[in-house]
Amino acid sequence: MRKYAGKILILLFVVVNIVLWLSFLPPDNGRRDFTIKIVSEVLASSAIILMACILFLATKARVLEPLFGGLDRMYQAHRQTAVVALIVVYAHTLTIPVLADGSVGTTLGGIALTGLIALAVWALLPRIIRAFTTYGQGLVAKIPPSYHLWAKIPARYHLWRWFHRLIGLFFLVGIAHLLLVDSLIRRSPVVFGYVIAVSAAAILVYGYKELCYSVAQKKAAYIVQDIRKLSSSALEVTLAPQQTKLSFRPGQFLFVYFDDERFPKEPHPFTISSAPHDNHLRLAVKACGDFTHAMYAHLRAGARAFVDGGYGMFDYRSGGKQQIWIAGGIGITPFLSWMRSFRGTLEYDIDFFYNVRVPEDYLYVEEIQQIAAQYANFRPHLSCTKQDGYLTLDNIMASGKALAECDIYFCGPLPMRETFQNQLRQKGLSTSRLHFEEFNFR
Ligand SMILES: Cc1cc2nc3c(=O)[nH]c(=O)nc-3n(C[C@H](O)[C@H](O)[C@H](O)COP(=O)(O)OP(=O)(O)OC[C@H]3O[C@@H](n4cnc5c(N)ncnc54)[C@H](O)[C@@H]3O)c2cc1C
Known part of the structure; x- marks a missing residue:
């Protein structure tokens, strides 16, 4: 039950939004399309609340881990909430004539929607491709050979990750859309206050994470003490603490990056294979992409490493x-x-x-x-x-x-x-x- 607490909380945020709409309906002023407008805006504001939750989940905040059962499950919830949010936004667009009036407000809505759909599709592409290859063998056979080219683009994690950060920007554009179009929500101060408060909190947290976190976050500094090739594609990295030791539980993982221009600065997750009582951290790494191949080929003893962790709740003792x-x-x-x-x-x-x-x-x-x-x-x-x-x-x-x-x-x-x-x-x-x-x- 505990691992569902986070998802229940997200649902609760949406339920509060709906209850507030029902409790503080704006005056209808004799509008013919009042009911459909209300439905449309309940959907839009619910989508905004869900998007705000997506931003909260993207922050890697350790306090949220127990609510979801670990950081990996937080990212899973982030993905699932994004899919639900897009379905709700789509339902919202069905209730209004999309981009009908060409005003700045509706144009911004179109931009936010297109951007968010593009980011979501790119994020889900590896899973979509996998689903096709697993369940749609016949269909895959019909996909032209050029598929192999575009299939490689989304595989570049750091490129994808860079663009994925724009999610916060498209969210802001969505909020601007809400503020600029002729909406009923602004005539219901309680609902409006709730949606804006949740959105503002999400933007603040997300902005902090993207702009200040890497500076403000204290990462533990380590030195690569030893590198051992375990096979033709796996290596063991032993890290010695420079000052304070990272505190973690057995089975947890960390994020690491190396102070070396041959490695992308994006921190990568690896499970700590050593025990917490060891003075050193040990990682066993399989080379499978840019970062891990660079580790296998170029990482040497003496390189500086910065680690952040431990994350995760994978623990046999439970x-x-x-x-x-x-x-x-x-x-x-x-x-x-x-x-x-x-x-x-x-x-x-x-x-x-x-x-x-x-x-x-x-x-x-x-x-x-x-x-x-x-x-x-x-x-x-x-x-x-x-x-x-x-x-x-x-x-x-x-x-x-x-x-x-x-x-x-x-x-x-x-x-x-x-x-x-x-x-x-x-x-x-x-x-x-x-x-x-x-x-x-x-
Ligand atoms: C919780 C966790 C624990 C892991 N533990 C280990 C381990 O002990 N040993 C091991 O060999 N591998 C481990 N991995 C996998 C490892 O993180 C990826 O293989 C590695 O990051 C791939 O990076 P790349 O640039 O070499 O490959 P790419 O081809 O760029 O990426 C391959 C895939 O790895 C994932 N990935 C890449 N970069 C990141 C990143 N910065 N943050 C999050 N995910 C990323 C993405 O799913 C991506 O599609 C773990 C992953 C997770 C999530």
Whole structure:
């Protein structure tokens, strides 16, 4: 229930808006289109409230994490709220003749709407493409080869991220539209005050985040102490604190950037694979794009790193005694931090399934086995897709665990997680005990 608190709060903001409209209706002054105008403005103001919530969620504010169940879930809620907001805005446009009068107010409304739709489509494009490739094989075959070109543009995260920041600007344009068009809301001071107050708060918070946060935020300064190539695409980075140590819980992640012109200044998220009692931070990183390839190729001991964290609420200690852990590829990182934090008696009975694509991808196997040798109730099961086929729920059940009584912790590629969710449903089991970390904010 607690992880839904944030979404309920967002809904509450919208409900308050509707209740205020119903309680403080403006005078109708004999307008023929009064009812449709009210409906239209309730939709518009609800969309503005939802957009304001989107801006709040984009701020990474740590105080909001418990309401959503972690920063990854906050970004998920940000995405979902954006989709709902756009549907509501669309419904609003259906109730009015769009851009009919060519006034500044309506033109601004058109600009805000177009900008927000463009940003939302770009943000959702990787998911839309994935949905097509997964569920619409036939359709994808009909997409021309040039698809491959434009598909690469949205993959450039920092480019997308730069444009995505304009969301606040389009929101402001939307507010200007509200103030300039002939609207009923201005004749209902309570509703008007509520919508403007929520919007102003969102703009202030968002403006602070985008303009002052990087200066005001105290980031912990670290030095890259050691770099170790773990495979042809994975590396381990060990960071030593320059002054204060970052405080975090096992399984949490941080944002890091390096003081080196070869790396984009955009901070990137990585799970901390070391234990909190270690003096150093350790990251295991898989090279998959610009930043991580640059890390693999150019990062050297002595580079300055700035970290911000720990974020996230992925924690096996919030589960029951019987547990199954599933790691896919580089998704091993939170589990490493958990294992490295074992102290004294382990109170949980854990079967740990670590699956990689090819044998070369196995990381830290020796260390995992050493930890297992110390804890009889921690049993690792290693598998490699190339040799053993895909890891399935049936393989996991063969370990003798009663799935219905277990909390399952998962970190790995999205398709792998979706497969497990489907297999759980097929077996008539609830997916609510599958806890996972989203490795993808977009
Ligand atoms: C909570 C969390 C924990 C993670 N832990 C690890 C880990 O322990 N080891 C590991 O190898 N990878 C981890 N990742 C993934 C890692 O952050 C991305 O692989 C990396 O940022 C890719 O950047 P790139 O420029 O190399 O690739 P790109 O091709 O530019 O990006 C690939 C994808 O990575 C994501 N991404 C890129 N930049 C950012 C950013 N600045 N902020 C947020 N997301 C971004 C986007 O979804 C993007 O589509 C984690 C991701 C998240 C969200």
